[in-house]
Amino acid sequence: MELRQLNYFLKAKELLNFTEAAKALNISQSTLSQQIKQLEDELNVPLFDRIGKRIKLTEAGNLFSEYALQSINKANEGLLLLQDLKNLNTGKITIGVIYSMRILFAKTLIQFASEYPNIKIQVVFGTTKDLLEKLNSHHFDFVLTFHEKSDEAHLKYQTLLKSTMVLVTAKKSSLAHKTTISLNEVAELPLALPFSGYSTIQFFEESFSQKNLAPNICMEINDIPTLFEIVKTGNWHTILSDTSVNDPDVVGIPIDGKNMRRTIMIVSLRDAYEKKAVKKLYEMLTKT
Numbered sequence: 001m002e003l004r005q006l007n008y009f010l011k012a013k014e015l016l017n018f019t020e021a022a023k024a025l026n027i028s029q030s031t032l033s034q035q036i037k038q039l040e041d042e043l044n045v046p047l048f049d050r051i052g053k054r055i056k057l058t059e060a061g062n063l064f065s066e067y068a069l070q071s072i073n074k075a076n077e078g079l080l081l082l083q084d085l086k087n088l089n090t091g092k093i094t095i096g097v098i099y100s101m102r103i104l105f106a107k108t109l110i111q112f113a114s115e116y117p118n119i120k121i122q123v124v125f126g127t128t129k130d131l132l133e134k135l136n137s138h139h140f141d142f143v144l145t146f147h148e149k150s151d152e153a154h155l156k157y158q159t160l161l162k163s164t165m166v167l168v169t170a171k172k173s174s175l176a177h178k179t180t181i182s183l184n185e186v187a188e189l190p191l192a193l194p195f196s197g198y199s200t201i202q203f204f205e206e207s208f209s210q211k212n213l214a215p216n217i218c219m220e221i222n223d224i225p226t227l228f229e230i231v232k233t234g235n236w237h238t239i240l241s242d243t244s245v246n247d248p249d250v251v252g253i254p255i256d257g258k259n260m261r262r263t264i265m266i267v268s269l270r271d272a273y274e275k276k277a278v279k280k281l282y283e284m285l286t287k288t
Contacts, residue, residue, distance in 0.1 A: 003075055005039040006068040008032050009047060013065050016055055086276055092120040093277050096131035096143035099194075099224050100163070100244040101264060105144060108288045112281055119277050135267065141278045142268040144285075146203070146241075158266040160285060163241040165203070165260045166252030168227075170234040175253065182256045187213040192236040195222035204239055207259065 047061035
């Protein structure tokens with residue numbers, strides 16, 4: 001059963017004349033008759049009584065016409081929906097974001113939601129490990145993370161920006177005046193760091209290990225705003241990317257070393273269909 005056949009049937013029902021219906025549809029009468037006959041054969045019931053050149057709906061044809069009309073209307077609604085989707089008038093996108101990107105991402109999110117208010121957006125913050133696992137399970141359209149390029153062929157990587165790793169300390173701290181700080185100095189300080197599993201803590205565990213340093217980690221906390229509250233006391237310090245630091249009572253001191261700049265990337269599934277809304281969000285993110 002094809003939508004074309006349903007359209008032919010409904011036009012014949014409307015005009016009750018195959019010749020006039022064929023003319024209105026801009027097809028030959030033989031084509032119309034053949035298509036309606038195929039439809040009747042598939043349904044195994046006559047839809048019209050043929051009386052000479054005149055036709056009349058059968059009881060089955062009358063009943064079927066309601067469902068045929070619903071099918072055509074639903075198909076048209078679906079077409080309109082796809083057109084709206086293409087024109088960013090509807091749809092949904094789901095994004096995974098590492099915590100350190102929340103400030104920059106929030107700016108882009110506000111801009112996107114203002115320009116495309118009919119697009120529903122779901123944002124999930126998490127660790128790199130958790131977000132990539134969910135991406136692989138098709139839970140996200142894409143994720144923003146510090147993930148470095150790898151041999152995972154099913155993933156697509158787009159570089160977004162470079163981020164400098166900084167020691168975050170209270171503005172009232174004696175360290176606040178420093179323009180840079182060494183990893184050796186950082187290791188001597190009382191640290192409150194993001195919880196194990198965060199990309200940042202893993203990165204610094206490797207960095208400290210390479211220099212045979214044993215950092216003084218006093219706390220691990222899985223919430224960045226809470227880390228800021230701890231740091232603002234002046235008794236502890238933390239390590240984050242500079243993209244995370246926006247509290248007026250703390251400062252970020254760049255950590256010395258050529259490896260202290262990390263790449264934030266847009267990661268998506270290579271073979272997944274890329275929605276137009278997602279592409280537009282990519283554009284906004286790169287501009288930000």
